[in-house]
Amino acid sequence: MSPSVRACMMACDIFNVPFEKVPIDLQAGEHLTPEFLKKNPLHQVPVMEDGDLTIHDSHAILPYLADTFGKDDSWYPKDVKKRALVNQKLIFNAVIVFARARNITYHIVLRGKTTIEQELIDDVTEAYGFIETFLSSTKYIAGDHITIADIAILAVMTSITQIVKLDAQ
Template sequence: MVVKLYTMDLSPPVRAAMMACDIFSVAYERVEVNLLEQEQMKPEFLKKNPLHSLPVLEDDDLILHDSHAIMMYLADAYGMDESWYPKNNKKRALVNQKLFFDTAILFPRLRNVTYSIVNEGKKNITQKMLDSIDEAYGFMEAFLSRSTYIAGEDVTIADLSVVSDISSLAYILPIDAQKFPKTLDWLRGLESQPCCERYNNPGAAELGQLLKRFQESNSSAQIE
């Protein structure tokens, strides 16, 4: 059975999953789900993911939602280079820790902005939201002051997950090179990688443009 991945480029978690598929050479059938048109609320999609979020991966009889779970699975099932998701317990724990950081800190701060502008029709991003993003950059700077990549000296799936959010947040609040030099260098380094150039950078730019358009129009569609 062909692996299927339900996607929309605007979504940072989708972009992370697509980069993982690229890294692990997983061929897949791409199924587009337009969040702005509420296609994620269709009954046939809700049967696959009651949370109505993207991405969703189908591999034979396995259906997975949540990009972090998908990336872990792809690494274990298809990955040939274990440095991306180490089998060593301590190294893997550090990768998991940063994946949870992405889940608990980075993505919610991004979604607070997208939800406010796109779902609620707000025109302005509050100072509180900007401060929370700035704080997140500070966390990143602290992590990257200890290691070359987010979870150690090797690039891992945690970097793929985190860069999808950081590259999107940077369109909302540009990263200050004076305050966060290591974070900016890390971002630029990852954005220059082929998987990021193909599957992340265009979608991040598209999301930034979408937020700008919605701020200007004060519209009220939905994005996740």
């Protein structure tokens, strides 16, 4: 299952949002059907429908879930400075952590490769280092309270560490 889908499912569980999971077989090309492309022309998962609203990309879905269903604003602060830090880490996850992990999983899952180029491993290792740097000064990725950015990064890290092992140091 895609880390992005898992992040959204975790958020639904945290915010007690009932949802219907609709399996999409990427290897079979179900994300390329006309029906799916109407929901997401980028042909990616996840896609969330809430009434007449359709949102794709976990980094857009997570803030929506937190704002709409969160009991308070601790997961996605209303304070603009705190929210900016959460947004910064969501973007970091999208363009660095997830992108680098996807480079590896794409070659394994969708292209059937059995070896990973060292450069791709080095890219993921560098992303680990960035995360460690962020966590050296705060308890969580975007501050001293857990946020939706932690959910997003956790979902990717728990997937990619099955392929690229973390150094215990």
